Amino acid sequence: MSDWTYGYVSDIDYTHGFYRELAPAHLRFCLLSKGIRPPEIDGDFTYCELGFGQGVTLNVMAAANPRAQVWGTDFNPNHAAGARQLSHDGGVANSHFCDDSFEEFLARDDLPQFDMIVLHGIYSWISAENRAVIAAFLRRRLKVGGAVYISYNTLPGWAPVMPLRELMIQHAAGGRDGAAQRVDRALAFAKSLADDNAAYFGANPGVAPRLEKMVSMSRNYLAHEYFNRDWTPLYHADVVRELSDAKLTFAATANVIDLIDAVALTAKAQERLAEVSDPVFRETLRDFIVNQQFRRDLFTRGAVRMNAYEQAERLRALRIALVVPRKTIPNQVAFPIGTSDLKAEVYAPLFDRLEKGPATIGEIAAGDPALAALPLAAMLQAVLVGVSQGWIAPCLDASGDGARRTSARRFNGAVLNRARTSADLTVLVSPVLGSGVPVDRITQLFLLARQEKQGDIAAFAWQILASQGQRLIREGATLESPEDNLAELRARAQTFTDGFLPVYEKLGLA
Ligand SMILES: C[S@@+](CC[C@H](N)C(=O)[O-])C[C@H]1O[C@@H](n2cnc3c(N)ncnc32)[C@H](O)[C@@H]1O
Structure with missing residues (x-):
């Protein structure tokens, strides 16, 4: 293992996920719904992601918000190189991606002050020292009135699974094989222990089904989620304390279901929470009521609360x-x-x-x-x-649709072109949303076929897939014959043309 990693997994790259909750428009909506005046994002603004992984989300945000200056760092040079390549291919002109560690990024003097800083899947997976570096970065680089999105594993949801992670990490320690093999060995070992009825699994009945699900998950994801040296589920109160030095206060959740008490909590739970005046304890209590595992918190540096009239006006205009x-x-x-x-x-x-x-x-x-x-x-x-x-x-304001359409078209062209050879990117940019929309590879091939004026979009997709030995799966079974694959593609093409295409056209994707 190399020494720039601080014990973080670096011999296997992360997955190419897209996270809609990181979109400026989504964060603005969450703040507005809680009556907090959000940073302005319809004009020029600055946005930064710490630990961007493969940089798919960050590239989407840059392409979808061409008036933003978008910065980010991830110390894994494979990740930074891949993210830059995607920027280059997609003609993204407003991105600044580097491979600095958080410590190096903090020390830089050439960064702007940011309106929004986001970090997803980072804070529970790094050391206490690195968490302090992030707090110092937020203190130094977030504008007054700016917002921070920070997600983390939390308690009590993770409590029963923490010993499983410890078991796997101790089992995997010391071996000389690569990350994927370590994950495989540790999973097989834990599963054999569950099959032998070790009492831990009996006392924590949710753990064995979870382990079962993990067996079919991407090794890249599992290595980064479970196999770092540091892995710390945090109580909301811990995060509030650690970020208070950066002058940040909790403003809202970015997990929208948690914004709707009427469907997320029973009447009894709502009554109980209403009795608690301390906002930090109220959030903790809520986490116990719903057995929260993962939080997506929004903090602000100074919150301007809107009165009811202003909030209503802004919501009606949204x-x-x-x-x-x-x-x-x-x-x-x-x-x-x-x-x-x-x-x-x-x-x-x-x-x-x-x-x-x-x-x-x-x-x-x-x-x-x-x-x-x-x-x-x-x-x-x-x-x-x-x-x-x-x-x-x-969405973002309609007045900016035209400018966003140009950068979105460039970026989406690159994504569709990649779909010829890869299923890695499963998102396209919508200039209307200022964000991305999940679109799988087959649908991307249909869109590519339309772009290339191919009459038979199913045949076009099949020609590409067949030449790469790819087969479709229907109801869990692989379709072997060309006829079955083509029939399946024709059915999907029909669903696409009748259902999704009109939606994508309205979102400016097609
Ligand atoms: C679990 S991944 C999440 C990636 C991305 N945010 C996402 O959700 O797809 C954590 C990322 O943080 C990066 N990272 C971890 N420690 C870091 C550090 N000290 N400095 C910079 N990047 C770091 C890793 O390389 C990895 O890509």
Whole structure:
């Protein structure tokens, strides 16, 4: 192991994930819904990600927000090189990605002050010393009024699994084989112990099913999640304390379901929480009530609270869009407190309007008598439900669509081109959202076929997949014959053309 790693896994690269919660528009929406004035992101602004991994999310944010100056660091040079390559291929002109450690990044004198700093999947996986370096960076580099997104593993959710991680890490220690092999060996060992009925698994019944799921997960993900020297689930109160030196206070969660108490908490739990006046203890208590495992917190350096009129005005002016076909949205949702029907009189007109294209909350309310009669809080709740389920996303202001369209088209062209040979990138940029939308490789090939004016998009995709020996999977079974693969592609092409394509056109992706 090399010595720049601080014990962090460096011999296996991280996955190419995209995280919509890091989008400036998403963070703004979460702050607005809690009545906190967000940083301005419709004009020029600055944005930074610490530990960007493969840099997919950060590149998407840069391409989707061309007026932002987007900075980031990840000390793994493979990650930084890959992220720069993607910027280069996608013609991203406003990105500044480097391979500094957090310590080196903190010491630099050439960085701007940032409106938003985000770190996802970092804070629980580094040492206490490095956490202090991050706090110092936030203190030095976040603007007054700026916002920080910080996610971390938390307790009590992780408590039963902590010994499993310790078992695997001790078992893997000392070997000379690579990270993927260490993960394989440790998983097999833990599984054999569970199969032999070690009492730990009996006393913690959630652990064996979790282990079972881990067996089929990406080794790259598992190595980075479980096999670092440092791995510390933190209580919310710990994070509040550590960031208080950076003058940060907790403002909101970026995990939208946790913004909707009515569906996330029982009435009894809401009453109990209402009795707690200390905001930090209230969050901790909430984590016990929902057995929270992972938090996505938003902190601000100084919070300007809006009065109810200003908040209402800003929410009414907020544009939102549908990101899935209307017909795929179910009438019932499994919320944390149980399954509920969506009230047709609220959700049907909301989705009907959004099916026609993005609109502001005010426009949507004004266009339907039932919605117009609703209090804004009820309308906001419906929008929050839609965002929490990944059906709706907050947008940027329509006035910037034109400029964003140019950079989004360049970036998406590069992603579609990569889809010819790779399934790594599963996101395209929407200039309307100022963020990304998950799009799998097959759908990317359909979009590429349209771009290249190919009449038969299924045949085009099959030609590429077949030449690489790829086969489709349906209901868990690999389709072997060309006829079955082509038939499956034709069915998917139909779903794409009838359902997703009109949505993507409205989002500016196609
Ligand atoms: C679990 S990954 C998360 C990556 C990315 N944020 C994501 O969610 O896809 C953590 C990343 O932090 C980087 N990292 C860890 N310690 C670091 C340090 N001290 N300085 C800079 N980068 C670091 C690693 O190389 C790795 O890419």
